[in-house]
Amino acid sequence: MSDKQQSVTVHYGNQRIRMPVDLNETLGSFIEDLVRKADIHEKKIKLFYAGKRLKDNNTPLSKFGLKNHSKILCIKPQKQHLPERETGEKGAQSEEQNPAYSRILGEIQAIDEYISKDLTPIYNTYLHESFDDKQKKDKQKLMAYELLLQQLLKLDGVDVMGSEKLRTKRKGLVAKIQKMLDDVDEISKKHSI
Structure with a gap:
C-alpha cells in the first residue's frame, strides 16, 4: 500500500x-x-x-x-474570556430564568451526573484494582480514557452564551475530567501500561 x-x-x-x-x-x-x-x-x-x-x-x-x-x-483548548459583570441582582435573576440558560445548565449537569454515576466506577476500578492481567488493565485504561475524552468533547461543544455562572460550572467540570485523565496517566506510568 x-x-x-x-x-x-x-x-x-x-x-x-x-x-x-x-x-x-x-x-x-x-x-x-x-x-x-x-x-x-x-x-x-x-x-x-x-x-x-x-x-x-x-x-x-x-x-x-x-x-x-x-x-x-x-x-480545541478552552477559550479564556474576561469576566462579564452582571448588572446587579436583577441581571442574575433574569439570566437564570432564561430558558436557554436552563437548557445549558441541564447539559452541564447531565455530563457531570454521567461522570459521577457511570464513569467514576470505571475510573476507580482502573485506579484501585490489581495489575495482574496487563491486557485487561490496558483495555480498562483505554475505555476510561476514551469515555472521559468524549465527555470533554461534549463540554467543549457547550456554548455558555457569555454567562459567567455557566462558564464557571463548565470550567470546574473540565478541571475534574482533566484531573481524572491525569490520574489515569499517572497510574499507567507507574505500572508501565
Whole structure:
C-alpha cells in the first residue's frame, strides 16, 4: 500500500475528517494540514491517539504508533474570556430564568451526573484494582480514557452564551475530567501500561 493511499480519521467536535497521511511526516506538518483542511481557527489544538496526547511536533507520526485508518481525537483548548459583570441582582435573576440558560445548565449537569454515576466506577476500578492481567488493565485504561475524552468533547461543544455562572460550572467540570485523565496517566506510568 503506498503512502498516498494511507489515511487517518480525525474526530473534531461533531466532524469526522478523513485525512490522507504520510506516516513519516512530522506531527507539526500533520497539524498544519489538518488546520487547513478542517478550517480550524484555533492556534493550539490537542491531539490524542489511543488515550495518549500527541505532543512533539518534530516527531514522525509513525513514532506515535499511528497506522493506516487510525482514529485521532482533536480538542480545541478552552477559550479564556474576561469576566462579564452582571448588572446587579436583577441581571442574575433574569439570566437564570432564561430558558436557554436552563437548557445549558441541564447539559452541564447531565455530563457531570454521567461522570459521577457511570464513569467514576470505571475510573476507580482502573485506579484501585490489581495489575495482574496487563491486557485487561490496558483495555480498562483505554475505555476510561476514551469515555472521559468524549465527555470533554461534549463540554467543549457547550456554548455558555457569555454567562459567567455557566462558564464557571463548565470550567470546574473540565478541571475534574482533566484531573481524572491525569490520574489515569499517572497510574499507567507507574505500572508501565
